[in-house]
Amino acid sequence: MKSKFLIILILFSIGQLSFSLNCKYRGYLKENNKVYYFGDTGVIKKEVNADYDTFEVIEAVNYSLLGKDKDNVYYKGELLEGIDAKTFKIVKEIKPPFKVFLGYGCGSSGYILEDKGKQYELRERF
Template sequence: MKVRRNLLKILILFILVGSIVNTKTLKSVGDYYFKDKNNAYFDMKKIDEKVDLETFVYLDYFYAKDKNNLYFYGQKVKGVSPNNFNFLTLLSNVPDNIIKSGNDFYLVYENDLNEKIYAKKMDFPIDRDTFESFSMRVYKDKNNFYYYDDTDDVKKGKTLIKFKNEADIKTLKFLKEKNGEKSNKYIKDEKNVYFVDEENLEIKKIENADYKTFQVIEYLYAKDKNNVYYQGKKLNNINPNYFKIVDNEIKYNNEFYKIDENMNLIKIERE
């Protein structure tokens, strides 16, 4: 279910179907949600549930609620209370995300076949007081790391699985890139530096990294006083003082290079 129409088009179409919608009382609630004196709407479509219009409000990230229900993309999220709602993380470009309602956590997702919204309660052992988003697909509580796995069949319910790691969870934090933005790949605790390998579901310790001088250059690239790293792996025979990323390309000693599978730099011949 992808929302592609802009608000102007929605308003024009609302006017065209004015016999159904009361355009005199119509007002925007937020992000494709509207209501008039009779009904509530999402993306020009009447919400099928009996909406309590007096308490109907927009929340965030295509969620809305009234005193009785929580709505996502205009659909009632069954089994989830609208009270104490907290949006945690958007997992992908489709409606897959994690929310908290009351003391419980849910994975909310859309079935690609019938475009219906479902909510799967997280009933595995997590510490509910400290469970939080750590990065785009990584979560943590005081005891473990968890990773969002979207490879399972939707009928089985998508799950979060534990990260393999040896890091000290309590002191772990993400490093910042050279431009000041938070890296979502390189993290450190009080003793070591790690690379978040989402593909293999691991937090990998970077062996022999110089902890005090370790810094993220950009995205997958990092360096310390001795070496340069790509995806957490050391590049061979590289002086970090002459290594740069320029317009997403590797520049070393004023020449441009690419990386081969053995972590060697291969010079790019330019015409």
């Protein structure tokens, strides 16, 4: 009986490890005076029209899907219209709906942002 339980535990652990290794890197990279976003849409590297000198990544659970420069806020490499980089705040980070063995799954599934009294929900679909 112990050996069956051990085999099931090992198989479960291998499955969790393979899921974790399957997660692709998603986030921002600054190089050659340009800002890039590596995404999960099949695009390996996409240039973001952001100010290189003032761009900064806003950290999240596992990945950095949010970034900002002196004027704008970006989510997954896309400009968020109507949100001011100087006045917005993150109200809540929406965690993925599933957990893996040692924590959360592939990155964050979204955010609720607020700017000038208006809330914006950004959500990934799994």
